[in-house]
Every structure is written in structure tokens, then in C-alpha cells.
Amino acid sequence: MKCPFCHNGDFAVVDTRSQDGGFPLRRRRICSCCRRRVWTIEQIEDVPLKVVKKDESREPFEPAKLRVGLEKACYKRPVSTEQIENVVRQVESDVYARYFGEVPVAVLGELVMKYLKDLDQVAYVRFASVYREFTDVSDFVHEVRPMLARGKRVNGRRKMTR
Secondary structure (H helix, E strand, O other): OEOOOOOOOEEEEEEEEEOOOOOOEEEEEEEOOOOOEEEEEEOOOOOOOEEEOOOOOEEEOOHHHHHHHHHHHOOOOOOOHHHHHHHHHHHHHHHHHHOOOEEEHHHHHHHHHHHHHHHOHHHHHHHHHHHOOOOOHHHHHHHHHHHHHHHOEEOOEEOOOO
16 A cells, blocks of 8 residues: 555554454554555455356345245245254355355255255255256156165165055
């Protein structure tokens, strides 16, 4: 940062103060050339995350939309509101940790399905049917078959089913 007065020197930070331990930061600076002092204010500029949809359009990332989709998938299932909120927070945390600026909608869908699969399998299939645009029963069977194969094995042996 150049000195606004002499346009030559560089500023050294003499003192830093923050409000309630966060931002904005006020910094007292002194010019190395003309020795004049100024206060600067530093603030974090939040870059909103955009979702890149299937048609390549972009819209702001809204966790509320995730919540609505999860609530529809979990309708009349033994899934609490707190569990839905946890999934929303986990997806949001994963997205902000891995993406900056834009996130493909496919990533959001896959993350939601990953967490739903562990939470409630029926809700998972409901969500997958909408997200993956199932067209007939064979799509459901294709999605459920791996879960059935895992669920029938107990201690290396197949469970007896009726």
C-alpha cells in the first residue's frame, strides 16, 4: 500500500484494533518516507457462491432450497428436523470448503444423496428419483439393488428373507 500523501513510501502497521475480536480491523499505519500516520479499515468481502444449473444458468446458493428438497424427501419418515438441518449444514460446509465462486448442481445433488443414504434409505430413493429424473420402475430397481445386496448380508451370510 502506497502512501496517499507522498506516493513514495510504504506503510508499516503500528497498531491493530478489532471490534469484538472480529472484523472490521482498524490498523494504524505510518509511512516509511514522510512519516505521516493514517488509519485503515480492513473488512472481509464475502463472495457469494453461485450454483451452476444443468442448463448452465447460475443462481445464488441457497441452503433453504436444500432444506425444502430434504423435507419433501423425508415427508412421513422418521427423520427429525434436526437431522435435516445437520444434512444441510454438512452439505453447506463441504461445498464452501471445496468450491469458491461456483459449484455445479450435480455436486450438491450427490452430496445430499450421500448423506441421505446413511440417514434414511426411503428418503434417499425419493430424492434420487427426482434428482436423477427416474422415468420408470427399472430406474428405481437399479438404484435400490446395491442397497438390498448390502442389507441382506449379515456376518458374511445372507439373511433369511420372506
